[in-house]
């Protein structure tokens with residue numbers, strides 16, 4: 001008989017002298033808010049933000065500069081605990097993959113505090129030494145890009161070791177001879193968990209260490225711990241956990257670190273509805289990482305089954321769209337054709353890559369019945385028209401405050417020209433297209449295009465489609481007005 005309750009009963013916390021309370025992962029989940037690092041609010045934080053946090057940590061954390069990036073940014077290790085089991089965690093080796101770094105900042109606050117979890121922490125830290133390397137690629141984070149300042153993907157430099165960042169990671173792994181390694185990334189928000197209509201919101205992998213994908217004791221332990229984390233996540237994001245591709249990549253860190261004898265776990269944060277800034281996934285990371293530390297300290301992961309690891313579905317790539325508009329008619333040369341339109345949003349960074357605005361594009365067109373979407377609407381044969389431009393060109397952005405957007409949309413107007421003061425971020429939030437005085441319009445429905453469309457049913461305007469968002473006049477009129485007001489009042 002197999003025992004499978006390990007991750008639900010984490011252990012006992014001493015409360016007062018006699019009373020004991022069982023602490024479960026649900027307690028960590030509930031408590032996360034009190035440890036939230038407020039200085040990190042969204043995904044585009046920078047090296048300077050984590051530097052100030054790391055430097056303000058109390059004495060019980062050992063902070064060390066391991067070296068510097070190509071552009072001279074310090075890369076730190078932060079250690080806590082004195083146990084014989086060495087656990088190494090590194091995040092943001094890809095500069096635009098920040099979710100786990102946010103969770104690590106919260107975990108610092110968790111270990112910093114003195115509270116009802118003290119006994120829980122002590123029991124981990126007497127068995128385990130935790131070594132965090134948050135933001136391994138600070139130059140990439142500065143630009144919100146995957147690669148480092150040389151344009152090298154650090155995750156293809158584990159063997160050649162040309163970049164200082166890769167050398168730092170290899171160096172600390174070897175110096176610790178780490179027992180466990182957590183390789184923390186973000187993946188595409190368009191992956192699904194197997195052939196299901198669910199996003200792969202968290203994906204795991206115990207990376208292969210050879211082309212045969214053999215399972216030795218090291219990789220097997222990593223698989224078992226993943227089974228425990230998966231069980232926790234199923235409570236919060238049921239069906240939305242997957243496995244990353246297990247193909248062996250001889251140049252990657254996860255694969256090599258597994259080969260070098262460290263039980264290695266890849267965690268990828270994917271997409272989740274209503275969580276573009278990944279604050280909920282940050283919270284889930286906090287829970288599964290702390291639960292893992294406990295499982296490692298107590299050895300409970302050993303009772304998990306590799307069979308259960310194999311049952312976790314693989315990621316299926318590119319199965320999701322941001323918006324799917326099904327069964328809409330489009331016109332070409334006087335004839336009408338029924339198509340589905342799938343939109344995906346690109347994030348366009350603003351100056352300094354501290355903010356962004358979304359730019360939609362048609363990712364596929366035709367019969368898209370095999371796709372899923374964050375927003376999925378069937379228009380049942382309604383017709384799409386190129387919207388009209390408002391007759392007046394406005395001098396300044398602020399004049400738009402007087403506009404009643406719903407009246408315009410009803411008249412088939414989708415676009416307004418403005419001479420001065422357009423902010424791309426503000427404009428991207430409006431339910432009408434705002435264009436410069438002389439800007440040519442993106443009209444045609446074509447692959448890669450971002451058309452602004454007026455949708456009509458029986459010749460009456462029912463929807464507007466602008467920058468990959470669909471607004472219904474019937475259902476969304478309040479929302480349209482609110483979005484408008486929010487930018488001008």
Ligand SMILES: [Zn+2]
Pocket residue numbers: 093094097185186
């Ligand atoms: Zn990555």
